[in-house]
Amino acid sequence: MLARAWVDRIQPGIESLSTRILGLMNKGCTSIQSVHLLREALARGIDVVWNFLIGVPGEKLADYLTFRGWSKRYLACRRPRL
Numbered sequence: 001m002l003a004r005a006w007v008d009r010i011q012p013g014i015e016s017l018s019t020r021i022l023g024l025m026n027k028g029c030t031s032i033q034s035v036h037l038l039r040e041a042l043a044r045g046i047d048v049v050w051n052f053l054i055g056v057p058g059e060k061l062a063d064y065l066t067f068r069g070w071s072k073r074y075l076a077c078r079r080p081r082l
Contacts, residue, residue: 007046012037014050018063021056031067 019031041048
């Protein structure tokens with residue numbers, strides 16, 4: 001629907017791909033939902049601009065280590081520029 005409306009870029013407010021960190025930020029979504037959005041946008045030719053936040057109060061190193069492990073296997077789209 002977005003691609004048919006000539007939308008070629010979105011900025012959906014994804015700040016983390018850790019469900020726990022998203023919960024700390026009260027984002028109201030999970031990492032799976034965010035990855036699904038990224039992959040669906042990629043499949044439809046829609047560029048996604050997003051930020052990766054670090055330093056969220058309550059975050060743990062384990063949150064990032066988990067993301068690092070599965071992101072290489074399952075996230076087949078451009079990663080944010082650091």
